Amino acid sequence: MKCTRVARVAGAVVLATLTVAPGTALASAGDRGSELSGEVVAAYQRDLGLNADQAVERVGLERTAAANQKAARELTGAAYGGAWFDAASGKLVVGVTDEGKTRVVQALGAEAKVVPHTAASLTDTKNKIDQAGKAPSAVTGWYVDERANSVVVTVRRGVVDDEVAKFLDVAKAAGPVSVVETDRAPRVYADIRGGDAYNINNASRCSIGFAVSGGFVSAGHCGSAGDSVTSGGQSMGTFEGSSFPGNDYSYVKTGSGWTPSPTVNHYGGADVVVSGSTESAVGASVCRSGSTTGWHCGTVQAKDQTVNYQEGSVSGLTRTNACAEPGDSGGSWVSGTEAQGVTSGGSGDCTSGGETYFQPVNEILSVYGVSLITG
Structure with missing residues (x-):
């Protein structure tokens, strides 16, 4: 069984009482994006459709988002509902179950989204599915979809036999679950x-x-x-x-x-x-x-x-x-x-x-x- 490790950040009490100027990122990961080689930039252009300036800018924004994700988790506490980088806005989006925590998120320079389920509850749902026993081969996997604020179970398209249906019933009983069909x-x-x-x-x-x-x-x-x-x-x-x-x-x-x-x-x-x-x-x-x-x-x-x-x-x-x-x-x-x-x-x-x-x-x-x- 896979062990679940909970990361603890030193100085959590200090973080929880930290005051941050609105619109200011708590942490900046620096401008190391400018170190990208021409070959790395070429791969970004080929696979993500980004030119050199866009690749450097995006890596810098992503590093800032990665640094602020840690702070957002600590500052929102039990109301934390997951986080993701939004390429369109260039910002970290943080889900919260308590509307009162949105100002804390916004003070980091991130966007806040009120969601129904905490990240902890989604992880608990996924862990229950992990422990449900061997899945049928037509079930290809399951994961926490932070954007959708749900646990997604992927199933081979068109396979709806009794074994799969039974597994999906168990999964849905564990918590917020959606089913997505896949061709692979x-x-x-x-x-x-x-x-x-x-x-x-x-x-x-x-x-x-x-x-x-x-x-x-x-x-x-x-x-x-x-x-x-x-x-x-x-x-x-x-x-x-x-x-x-x-x-x-x-x-x-x-x-x-x-x-x-x-x-x-x-x-x-x-x-x-x-x-x-x-x-x-x-x-x-x-x-x-x-x-x-x-x-x-x-x-x-x-x-x-x-x-x-x-x-x-x-x-x-x-x-x-x-x-x-x-x-x-x-x-x-x-x-x-x-x-x-x-x-x-x-x-x-x-x-x-x-x-x-x-x-x-x-x-x-x-x-x-x-x-x-x-x-």
């Missing part, structure tokens, strides 16, 4: 073809996530503890730990001949230098790197989604509309230069499009007690 079913992106990136037991192939102290992190379905890892025919190390299903993360401990680097392969452009791991908000742009399809971008659609793979359910994933394909598994996700996670799986491909899910990197770092290598 997610699958893990491990590809038994070998060759590129890194290989497991000289057979299957996956992609490196991020360099960390002692090795690198990747997807859990790529290998199990003790499995050997090679790259370019050379011994690289072994899986020190792995979790899948339930979670989808792993830690590979590498030998002394391998030097960790704070970079992500851009495939055709200059490497992206990772500067940290600040989590971006729903609605923010995000890009991924993988050994099959290279570099692609999209936006964050939802967080804490449970995906029901054939091998079992994985919870706590982030949903995106960026594409990926087999062999991209374990690869890096970055927002600007901030590490976000490692590729788990998805539906569709980079020809027709689809959804891709990643395992957030901060949880992986915490579980294995390792540090991200940054530039």
